[in-house]
Amino acid sequence: MPLNSVGAGGATVFPLLGVAAPPVPGSALFWFNLRRSGLADSRTxxxxxxxxxxxxxIANFWLHESGQEFRHRCGTSEDE
Structure with a gap:
C-alpha cells in the first residue's frame, strides 16, 4: 500500500502477466502467490x-493461509 504520492515512476510490475500498477496513496494490491494445489505460482x-x-x-501486509484448507479447497490439477 503506497503511503505517499510519487512524482514519477515507482510502479509495481508483474512482468510475466504484463501488468503494472502505479503507486496510488490509499490503494492496495492483493494477489495469491500459490495455486490451489499449494505449489508456487511463478506468474506472480x-x-x-x-x-x-x-x-x-509502502506498507506490506502478508496473509498466511495455513489452516484454511477447508475454505480455500485444493483444485483437481496442479495448474489450478
Missing part, C-alpha cells in the same frame, strides 16, 4: 520500478 513474480521523481513509502 513482481518487482518495483525505480522512482524517478520523489520518494515511495
Amino acid at each position: 513474480v513482481h518487482a518495483s520500478c525505480p522512482v524517478l521523481l520523489g520518494a515511495k513509502s
Whole structure:
C-alpha cells in the first residue's frame, strides 16, 4: 500500500502477466502467490520500478493461509 504520492515512476510490475500498477496513496494490491494445489505460482513474480521523481513509502501486509484448507479447497490439477 503506497503511503505517499510519487512524482514519477515507482510502479509495481508483474512482468510475466504484463501488468503494472502505479503507486496510488490509499490503494492496495492483493494477489495469491500459490495455486490451489499449494505449489508456487511463478506468474506472480513482481518487482518495483525505480522512482524517478520523489520518494515511495509502502506498507506490506502478508496473509498466511495455513489452516484454511477447508475454505480455500485444493483444485483437481496442479495448474489450478
